[in-house]
Amino acid sequence: MKTHQCCDHSLSTQQAKEMLAQHGISRTQIKTKILLILSQDSKPLSAQEIHQEIGPQNCDISSIWRSLKQFQEKGLTREINLGEEFFRYQLKDPNHEDDHHHHHIRCRQCGDIQQLAECNLNVFDKMVSKLGYQDTEHYLEFTGICADCSQR
Amino acid sequence: MKTHQCCDHSLSTQQAKEMLAQHGISRTQIKTKILLILSQDSKPLSAQEIHQEIGPQNCDISSIWRSLKQFQEKGLTREINLGEEFFRYQLKDPNHEDDHHHHHIRCRQCGDIQQLAECNLNVFDKMVSKLGYQDTEHYLEFTGICADCSQR
DNA sequence: AATTTTTCGCAAGTAACTTGCAATTTTATC
DNA sequence: GATAAAATTGCAAGTTACTTGCGAAAAATT
Structure with a gap:
């Protein structure tokens, strides 16, 4: 793993x-x-x-x-x-109400899931607040082909 | 609409x-x-x-x-x-191969979907490339409560 | 235009997730 | 700690998004 x-x-x-x-x-x-x-x-x-x-x-x-x-x-x-x-x-x-969450990357080939650094995207939530939205949430996730899979 | x-x-x-x-x-x-x-x-x-x-x-x-x-x-x-x-x-x-894509925000109450500005997140794709991933894609979407819904 | 290839409609099949109900567990009350 | 009320569980059946097999129809190739 x-x-x-x-x-x-x-x-x-x-x-x-x-x-x-x-x-x-x-x-x-x-x-x-x-x-x-x-x-x-x-x-x-x-x-x-x-x-x-x-x-x-x-x-x-x-x-x-x-x-x-x-x-x-x-x-x-x-x-x-x-x-x-x-x-x-x-x-x-x-312990860290809103901001301490992570995004992930999943290999589209082997399905392995890796955790990314802590989220730092309040920027985006502020951006959408300008559109009049409240209580915004974002989903940011990645897929790709991991190093192991691309060598095969 | x-x-x-x-x-x-x-x-x-x-x-x-x-x-x-x-x-x-x-x-x-x-x-x-x-x-x-x-x-x-x-x-x-x-x-x-x-x-x-x-x-x-x-x-x-x-x-x-x-x-x-x-x-x-x-x-x-x-x-x-x-x-x-x-x-x-x-x-x-x-016309704009990779980069010209949009993200969206959906109201969790009325379901209305609004398009956001053009994506500018190559930063993130570069970040995950450092983990050895190739051919990365990201999903970034928002939900929130739209102005109309929050007034009701 | 005739033949090969792909696509279509229909019906049946998955897989993720939900729900109704009777039996069991948990919680509240004594 | 025993008891009644309330919530949860297992099971079976249901819903919904999406897939698939097959014969008929349409599109591509000749």
Whole structure:
């Protein structure tokens, strides 16, 4: 796994449960597990990947979807599109409200995902504010052919 | 329709057919029509919207999908994700190869899509090139709440 | 104009994601 | 800590974007 890890945000089970409580979400086994898994990986994960990690026999994927939906509504996670046919999910960093988020690059050949430096694009959000938009968000993601793949 | 039109690229039927020929695509009625429709709208369109525009009784949506897929493969169009559950498609500008592309902002409330100024992000493509990636592409799109919606 | 090749319409098939319902777990109340 | 109320889960069925196989029709090649 090539993914660069800028800083480790792994949660303990306790911390995960606190995080749920703080956001008014019930502290079930599944939801706690999802938070742990998301916190341990610096790359955003798909519902399928989370399901695999938990063990398909241990829970139904519909429960994962319901949990992810709730996390999104409560602002715990960010939904990321990397040009695939599904979304990926990433924990927001509770310590750095708005600005501490990353963009990614995905190899269109092998699918490897690498994290880029912290986002510094407030410039753009200001630009679109001039159009009268409020509460703006931006999606900036990259694809390309990674070094390994272009040598083959 | 609020969408800002920076420059009109509407094609004539003749021009559309030439464009298909130049890309080695057969000049069928459907494909010609799709090009015309895409060229007349500055905002990217979904397969559904194109189908509606042509008239659902006039062609099957699977033909539109097949055409769009071919356009993508031949580099005629760009696939755009605006945080919706489907992709939108946009004609690439044949006159300005790589750099003349736009990003967009979509209102998360009313769905209105507005075109932003021409892209000036080669900076980013250079940045990811340093990671060893070749043939990079970026997706930068915005969402927000538009002025109209925030007054309601 | 005849033949080969590609495309089309239709119907059936995926895959991501959603939803209704009864059973179980979690939370709130005592 | 037991109990009732509320939320969550598994399962099965549904929705939607997109794909695909096949015979008929249109377009390209001769």
